[in-house]
Amino acid sequence: MLLSQAQERPLGPAERFGVMLHLLVCKGCSNFRAQLEFLRAAVRRRRDANDVR
Amino acid sequence: MPYSAGYGWGPAEIQVLQTRLVATCCEPKKSVNCAIPRIFKPPVTTPSEQDIQQHRPYLLRYAIMQLRNPEQAEDAVQETLLAALEGRVRFAGDSSLKTWLTGILKHKIMDALRRKAREQPLTPAGDDETQTVDTLFKSDGHWQQMPATWGDPEQALENRRFWEIFELCSRLLPERTARVYMLREVMELTTEEICQEFSITPTNLWVILHRARLALRECLEIKWFGAAQK
Numbered sequence: 001m002l003l004s005q006a007q008e009r010p011l012g013p014a015e016r017f018g019v020m021l022h023l024l025v026c027k028g029c030s031n032f033r034a035q036l037e038f039l040r041a042a043v044r045r046r047r048d049a050n051d052v053r
Numbered sequence: 054m055p056y057s058a059g060y061g062w063g064p065a066e067i068q069v070l071q072t073r074l075v076a077t078c079c080e081p082k083k084s085v086n087c088a089i090p091r092i093f094k095p096p097v098t099t100p101s102e103q104d105i106q107q108h109r110p111y112l113l114r115y116a117i118m119q120l121r122n123p124e125q126a127e128d129a130v131q132e133t134l135l136a137a138l139e140g141r142v143r144f145a146g147d148s149s150l151k152t153w154l155t156g157i158l159k160h161k162i163m164d165a166l167r168r169k170a171r172e173q174p175l176t177p178a179g180d181d182e183t184q185t186v187d188t189l190f191k192s193d194g195h196w197q198q199m200p201a202t203w204g205d206p207e208q209a210l211e212n213r214r215f216w217e218i219f220e221l222c223s224r225l226l227p228e229r230t231a232r233v234y235m236l237r238e239v240m241e242l243t244t245e246e247i248c249q250e251f252s253i254t255p256t257n258l259w260v261i262l263h264r265a266r267l268a269l270r271e272c273l274e275i276k277w278f279g280a281a282q283k
Contacts, residue, residue, distance in 0.1 A: 004259065004263040005263070008237075008255075008258075008262065009244065028196055028200045028201075031200040031203070034202070034203070034206075035200060035270050036266055038203065038206045038207075039270060040238060041210075042210065042219060043238040043239060044238065045210060046216065047118070
């Protein structure tokens with residue numbers, strides 16, 4: 001949930017630290033974060049492709 | 054009417070005037086505002102009806118993506134074109150015609166969404182929305198199944214089949230989740246704008262967005278990335 005929120009607002013220092021620690025031990029969560037970034041990129045790419053056509 | 058039209062000044066004369074103006078206004082005190090008065094802008098031609106109409110297909114695609122309802126999209130575009138025709142003399146040429154039209158369309162889409170929201174007020178999350186989240190996590194909040202890596206997902210962006218699945222997955226999102234998510238990601242509205250639009254709190258919004266991302270991720274995982282790796 002915090003990873004998702006990070007796409008909306010800058011996290012506070014404590015939150016950032018917590019997320020960082022958690023990501024170190026949770027491989028799935030770093031995968032999840034990469035996937036969130038991919039989703040955003042994909043949605044925007046689809047929009048821009050629609051713009052050009 | 055632009056100054057140049059009435060006085061027979063071409064771009065060259067305007068250029069000279071601008072240089073002089075900047076010189077006289079800037080030299081004594083560098084801090085004064087040297088912005089060039091509006092009248093010296095190059096003349097703007099009022100777009101013709103044809104100029105405006107040629108953007109129709111683009112506007113329609115845009116509206117359909119936002120409203121997810123062809124009839125409402127058609128209406129919004131119609132209203133946009135009408136408004137543009139009536140107000141075309143006000144087109145200032147600061148942006149391209151397409152950008153200007155899209156700006157009007159965004160307002161019309163907002164109006165349509167507002168009407169929609171009034172007709173069917175945002176109800177608390179339905180079962181279909183909470184269900185996805187419930188099945189993904191154990192009761193202690195840990196992932197039921199850890200997200201596996203997607204390898205190099207960039208490759209998928211080049212694949213037509215991937216985009217079909219992407220479309221399909223976006224359509225599977227519950228109505229209001231999808232609306233909020235698209236406003237955020239496609240229109241890039243800010244958190245404040247969306248909260249105001251739907252009268253919800255930022256926390257509500259984050260939850261909705263988070264659910265949208267989880268659901269979309271899950272759908273792509275099952276229908277694309279999981280299947281591709283097997």
